[in-house]
Amino acid sequence: MVRCYSIVLSIYLFCSSIYASNDWSQFEAHDIYPVADKSNCVFPFTYKDKVYNDCTTDGDNGNLPWCSLTSTYQGIGTYCYNFWNSTLQCLPKFTINGKTYTQCDYLSKTAMYKQCKTNNSAAPYRYCIEDIFTKSGRSLNQVSSCDPAYKALSPFHTMCYGPSNYAIPIPITPTEKQELLDMHNAYRANTSARYMFKLYWDDELAKIAQNHSDMCFFDHDLAANRYSTLYNWKNGQNMVMTNEIRSGLADLLDMMFSSEIVNFVYGTGCAPDPGTCLHYTQGVLNNMTRVGCAHTHCVFPDRIERYLTCNYILSQYTNNYMIPYVPSKVPAVDCPSKAVGNLCDCGNKICNYNNGEYLDPATCDCKTPVTKRSIGEQDPNSIKHPNSNEEPFVTMPPGKKIGLHAPKNSFN
Numbered sequence: 231m232v233r234c235y236s237i238v239l240s241i242y243l244f245c246s247s248i249y250a251s252n253d254w255s256q257f258e259a260h261d262i263y264p265v266a267d268k269s270n271c272v273f274p275f276t277y278k279d280k281v282y283n284d285c286t287t288d289g290d291n292g293n294l295p296w297c298s299l300t301s302t303y304q305g306i307g308t309y310c311y312n313f314w315n316s317t318l319q320c321l322p323k324f325t326i327n328g329k330t331y332t333q334c335d336y337l338s339k340t341a342m343y344k345q346c347k348t349n350n351s352a353a354p355y356r357y358c359i360e361d362i363f364t365k366s367g368r369s370l371n372q373v374s375s376c377d378p379a380y381k382a383l384s385p386f387h388t389m390c391y392g393p394s395n396y397a398i399p400i401p402i403t404p405t406e407k408q409e410l411l412d413m414h415n416a417y418r419a420n421t422s423a424r425y426m427f428k429l430y431w432d433d434e435l436a437k438i439a440q441n442h443s444d445m446c447f448f449d450h451d452l453a454a455n456r457y458s459t460l461y462n463w464k465n466g467q468n469m470v471m472t473n474e475i476r477s478g479l480a481d482l483l484d485m486m487f488s489s490e491i492v493n494f495v496y497g498t499g500c501a502p503d504p505g506t507c508l509h510y511t512q513g514v515l516n517n518m519t520r521v522g523c524a525h526t527h528c529v530f531p532d533r534i535e536r537y538l539t540c541n542y543i544l545s546q547y548t549n550n551y552m553i554p555y556v557p558s559k560v561p562a563v564d565c566p567s568k569a570v571g572n573l574c575d576c577g578n579k580i581c582n583y584n585n586g587e588y589l590d591p592a593t594c595d596c597k598t599p600v601t602k603r604s605i606g607e608q609d610p611n612s613i614k615h616p617n618s619n620e621e622p623f624v625t626m627p628p629g630k631k632i633g634l635h636a637p638k639n640s641f642n
Contacts, residue, residue, distance in 0.1 A: 254266070254295070257287065257294070257295045258287075258293045258294060259294065259311070259532070261317065262316055262317055262318055262350070262352075262353060262531075262532060263311035263312060263313060263315065263316055263317075264315070264317060265311075265312040265315040266285070266295075266310050266311065266312060267310060267311060267312035267313075268285065268297060268310055269367070269369075270297070270299055270308050270369060270370045270371065271285065271297035271298070271299070271308070271310065272297070272298055272299060272300055272301050273297070274301070275297065275298035275300065275301050275302070275303055276301065276302050276303060277289060277298060277303040278303075282297070282298075284297075285297045285310035289449070294309050294310075294311065295309065295310040295311070296308060296309055296310060296447070297310055299370055299371055299391060300386055304386045304451065304452050304455055305449050305450050305451040305452050305455070306386065306388075306391050306445065306447070306451060306455075307445075307447050307449065308370055308394070308445070308446075308447055309446075309447070313359065313396060313530050313531055314359070314360075314365055316356075316531045316532075317350070318348045318350055318353055318356040318531050318532060319348060319349070319356075320333070320334060320346035320347070320348065320356060320358070321346065321347050321348060321349060324346065324347035326338075326347065331346065331347075333346070334346045334358035334361055337355075342475065342527075343357055343358070343362060343529060343534075344357070344358040344361045344362070345357055345358060346358060353531075353532040356531050356532065357529050357530065357531055357532070357533075357534065359396065359529055359530070359531055362398070362529055363395060363396065363529075365395075366395060368395065370391055370392055370394065370445070371390075371391060372390050372391060372392070373385065373386075373390045373391075376389055376390035377389060377390075377459075379459045380457075380459060383457040383459065383462070384454055384455045384457060386452075386455045387455050387456070387457070388438055388441050388442045388451045388455050388456045389438060389441050391441070391445060392441060392442075392444050392445045393441070393444035393445065393446075394444060394445055394446035394447070394528060396446055396528050396529055396530055397443075397444040397445070397446050397526050397527075397528055398526065398527040398528070398529060399440055399443075399444055399524070399525070399526055400525040400526060400527055401525075402436070402479065402523060402524070402525050406478070406479050406480070406525075407431050407523075409478065409479065409480035410479055410480050410483060410521075410523055410540075411429055411430070411431060411521070412480070413480040413483045413484055413487075414429045414483070414513060414521060415428055415429055415573060417487050417491070417510070417513055417514060418513070418514050418516075418573060419561070419571050419572035419573050420572075421514050421516075421555050421557070421561075421572075422557060422558060422559070422561045422572060423514075423516055423555035423556055423557060423558060423561060423562075423572075424555070424556040424557070424558040424561075424562075424563050424564045425516060425555075425556070425562060425563075425564040425565050425574045425591035426514070426516045426555055426561075426562070426572065426573050426574060427516065427517060427518060427519045427573065427574050427575075427576060427589070427591065428519070428570060428573040428574065428575045428576075429518060429519065429520065429521050430519060430520055430521075430577065430578035431520070431521065431522060431578075432520035432521060432522040432543065432578065433522060434458050434459075434460050434461070434522065435458065435465065435520060435521060435522030435541040435542070435543065436522030436523055436524055436541070437522070438456050438458060438522075438541055439467070439522055439523055439524035439539040439540060439541040440524035440526070440539075441524075442456065442467075442524070442539055443524040443525065443526040443537040443538075443539040444524075444526050446526070446528035446535060446537070448469065448471045448535075448537070450467055450469060451467070453465065453466075453467075453545055456541065461543065461580065461583075462584060463544075463583050463584050464545050465541050465542055465543055465544060465545055466512045466515065466518075466541070466542035466543075466544060466545035466546060467512075467539065467540065467541050467542065467545075468486070468509045468512055468513065468539070468540045468542075469537065469538070469539050469540075470482050470483070470486055470537070470538040470539075471535055471536065471537050471538075472535075472536050473533055473534060473535065473536065474536070475527065475534055475536050479523070479525060479538055482538050483538070483540075486509050486510075487509065487510050487513055490506060490507040490508075490509055490510035491507070491510050493506040493507040493510075494507040494510055494511060495552075496552070496553065496557060497552055497553055498552055499511075499551060499552035508546070508551060511546055511551045511552075511554045512542060512545070512546050512551075512554075513542075514554050514555060515542070515544060515545075515546050515554045515555070516554060516555035516556070517544060517588065517589065518542050518543050518544045519543060519576060519577070519578055519579060519580055519589065520542070520543040520578055520580065521540055521541070521542050521543070522540070522541055523538060523539065523540040523541075524537075524538070524539045524540075525537070525538055526539075543580060544583070562574055562591075564591045564592055565591035565592050566592070567592070568591060568592070568593075568594060574591040576589060576591065576594035577594070579594055579596075581596035582596065585598070586598055586599065
């Protein structure tokens with residue numbers, strides 16, 4: 231049975247944001263960050279067929295002004311504030327829980343980063359980034375020095391950008407890896423599908439997910455820019471961002487899936503609004519065997535943005551997300567000798583999907599269908615050709631708002 235949690239936190243999926251304006255006085259937090267940093271921006275840039283000559287809040291990255299790192303937006307961007315130049319100043323002396331401080335410090339036994347108290351009622355506490363990071367002028371564009379193998383796959387490859395100057399990669403422990411796998415597999419087993427492969431961890435997918443997570447920018451990179459040198463086909467992705475840093479990673483995944491499963495209508499897609507179930511449908515795509523996730527804390531003076539990014543060995547597409555598996559009264563009926571619970575266990579085996587191969591759930595052998603099929607067809611050996619020119623269907627179409635979206639509370 232799928233576990234459900236009641237977690238009170240602000241969590242953001244790939245959502246829409248406020249109307250943009252080039253009047254910087256209208257941007258949120260302009261009083262806290264009065265100085266812009268556009269050193270990594272490429273102007274003009276084109277985003278959704280519109281040309282921008284300045285930073286914007288249009289799109290799906292929240293309420294802070296951002297810009298693109300490429301002339302045609304590739305899902306790679308950065309905030310436009312200079313976070314090193316903040317009006318938030320530490321009080322010379324302040325008391326927390328009966329203890330007096332005269333400088334930045336860990337304000338509780340469980341505090342992860344040093345903070346101080348400010349005289350700003352909207353942002354009463356400040357993270358002391360000068361005690362965490364070394365200020366550098368390092369460019370986010372690392373195309374000239376990145377691994378040639380990735381650069382050969384795409385001139386805008388995710389591995390050729392970042393990390394953000396405010397990113398702290400948080401290693402995922404073996405226990406957390408297993409918990410993420412268990413949570414994925416619990417939802418997958420709950421589908422009662424003719425076949426649904428058990429997921430295994432993949433370090434290569436996790437490595438690329440980590441690079442994207444470390445950009446500290448809430449948007450999906452394009453599938454063409456996260457090709458792996460090991461698997462040269464398009465893969466899928468889910469992202470979660472929250473300002474809460476205590477909940478377990480599997481709990482965040484559970485919250486994401488449990489909020490969307492109720493919006494999924496098999497054969498139809500997401501109801502009532504397109505995009506409100508696409509994290510879930512990516513997670514239960516039946517022919518996947520591998521996933522790799524990454525965890526990052528992005529520490530800014532007024533807040534922490536916590537990112538969980540999971541890359542999957544295969545992606546959903548617009549013509550198949552509404553039927554990510556084939557239902558059956560008898561789960562795992564297509565893999566009687568490989569069934570473990572309601573899942574088909576072929577280990578972490580993959581096939582040459584670029585050549586049209588598929589993984590047979592009954593034998594765990596790679597086979598080639600006699601006729602070309604699409605994963606949209608209800609057949610165990612069906613698969614969408616993953617190097618198709620069609621762009622994978624990411625977890626949220628631009629401009630759509632979903633139930634878990636909440637107004638950003640960073641500057642309240």
